[in-house]
Amino acid sequence: MINFFSAYTKTFFFEWRHNLNRYRPIKLGERLYPAYIFFNERMNYLREGAISFEAQNVFYNPTMKLNRDICVASVKSLGIYDYLDALSASGIRGLRVAKEVGIEKVVLNDISPQAYQCIKRNIVLNGLTNCLAICCNANALMHKRHFQAVDLDPFGSPSPFIAAAARSALAYLMITATDTAPLCGAHFNSGRRKYLANPVKTDYHKEMGARILLGLTARELARQDKAMFPLLTYAVEHYVRICLGIKRSAKLADESLDKLGYVEHCRVCGSFNILKETSPKGKCIGCSSATVLAGPLWLGNIQERDFINQCLKHLKGMERATRLLETCASEDEVPFYYDHHSICDRLGLTPSKIDRVMDLLRESGWKVTRTHFAGLGIKTDAAINDVEAAIKAASLNHNS
Numbered sequence: 001m002i003n004f005f006s007a008y009t010k011t012f013f014f015e016w017r018h019n020l021n022r023y024r025p026i027k028l029g030e031r032l033y034p035a036y037i038f039f040n041e042r043m044n045y046l047r048e049g050a051i052s053f054e055a056q057n058v059f060y061n062p063t064m065k066l067n068r069d070i071c072v073a074s075v076k077s078l079g080i081y082d083y084l085d086a087l088s089a090s091g092i093r094g095l096r097v098a099k100e101v102g103i104e105k106v107v108l109n110d111i112s113p114q115a116y117q118c119i120k121r122n123i124v125l126n127g128l129t130n131c132l133a134i135c136c137n138a139n140a141l142m143h144k145r146h147f148q149a150v151d152l153d154p155f156g157s158p159s160p161f162i163a164a165a166a167r168s169a170l171a172y173l174m175i176t177a178t179d180t181a182p183l184c185g186a187h188f189n190s191g192r193r194k195y196l197a198n199p200v201k202t203d204y205h206k207e208m209g210a211r212i213l214l215g216l217t218a219r220e221l222a223r224q225d226k227a228m229f230p231l232l233t234y235a236v237e238h239y240v241r242i243c244l245g246i247k248r249s250a251k252l253a254d255e256s257l258d259k260l261g262y263v264e265h266c267r268v269c270g271s272f273n274i275l276k277e278t279s280p281k282g283k284c285i286g287c288s289s290a291t292v293l294a295g296p297l298w299l300g301n302i303q304e305r306d307f308i309n310q311c312l313k314h315l316k317g318m319e320r321a322t323r324l325l326e327t328c329a330s331e332d333e334v335p336f337y338y339d340h341h342s343i344c345d346r347l348g349l350t351p352s353k354i355d356r357v358m359d360l361l362r363e364s365g366w367k368v369t370r371t372h373f374a375g376l377g378i379k380t381d382a383a384i385n386d387v388e389a390a391i392k393a394a395s396l397n398h399n400s
């Protein structure tokens with residue numbers, strides 16, 4: 001007669017010895033238990049950072065790896081111990097934070113039951129004991145619970161989640177926005193509805209988008225008596241990303257609101273004028289044409305050098321992220337920039353070397369740096385007339 005018990009035991013130990021890689025610790029109460037991972041032999045797991053994961057029928061965009069690499073470096077640099085990945089999908093962002101930073105607690109939330117099941121499988125697959133999966137509307141969760149750090153990475157606009165995130169986040173708030181057309185002024189009405197601000201399409205549209213997102217976030221935080229301190233702001237490919245420090249203080253929140261303002265833009269000569277109040281001149285100071293008004297938007301600093309330098313230490317070997325953050329750290333803190341080739345087009349000149357134009361501005365005593373927002377961008381406190389003069393002078397030298 002077959003001894004079923006012994007056959008089962010043999011099979012179990014055979015399995016155990018030969019499939020150790022299929023057992024992962026899971027935490028039930030205070031104790032850890034080995035859990036067997038059932039998976040389809042033919043299933044190809046994805047890999048990003050230190051995580052193996054699946055994203056079957058769940059959103060995953062591998063091109064956002066850069067964003068997540070920088071996110072992991074930011075969480076490491078800030079010493080975050082309690083992090084909410086509010087819109088998790090496969091969970092890859094929160095899973096990477098949990099494994100690569102090894103922080104105390106990561107909550108991964110998604111409203112989709114499919115995503116929730118996927119997150120749970122990915123937690124077990126990676127043997128993570130510091131993660132909690134939740135299947136909930138992110139707004140409801142963020143209204144109920146506080147987290148030291150909240151991260152929003154939605155489809156398109158983060159605008160429907162910013163009020164609840166401003167309430168939930170105690171020390172840090174990170175936001176990705178992929179709706180660049182409304183933010184940057186290409187879809188004016190949509191931008192106005194979502195961000196309660198007038199976005200205007202300009203040569204410096206990427207920074208316009210970032211500052212409009214920062215502006216709405218500053219206002220939502222101020223409603224909670226919280227002030228914001230931008231640590232890192234960048235716009236690449238199809239998205240804007242902001243990483244903010246937060247302090248609870250009515251006085252500091254008032255000071256945050258004082259950093260909001262407007263930009264009066266001339267579509268004819270490309271000049272712009274920063275305004276603290278809604279008191280536009282209506283006429284360009286350079287060419288007297290009618291101007292358009294963008295805002296309210298954030299006019300304060302958008303990069304924090306010490307923080308970025310800390311992040312850079314955690315991005316060794318990641319060339320693209322390093323280049324991006326080095327440029328962010330080196331950018332001058334004057335709002336907006338001029339586009340070298342657009343000005344040359346308007347002046348009917350063949351562009352000379354951008355570095356020569358920048359040297360000429362520097363020699364005349366103006367602050368001047370490149371910007372990550374645009375390869376041909378010149379960030380300077382000089383007015384358009386001075387930039388045009390430098391471009392003409394560089395062009396003369398270039399052609400003589």
Ligand SMILES: C[S@@+](CC[C@H](N)C(=O)[O-])C[C@H]1O[C@@H](n2cnc3c(N)ncnc32)[C@H](O)[C@@H]1O
Binds near residue numbers: 086088109111115154
């Ligand atoms: C862009 S994906 C997230 C990508 C993910 N952060 C990553 O790095 O791969 C957005 C996710 O938000 C989820 N979602 C949409 N509305 C939600 C809501 N109100 N509450 C929670 N999750 C929501 C969607 O199901 C989707 O999985």
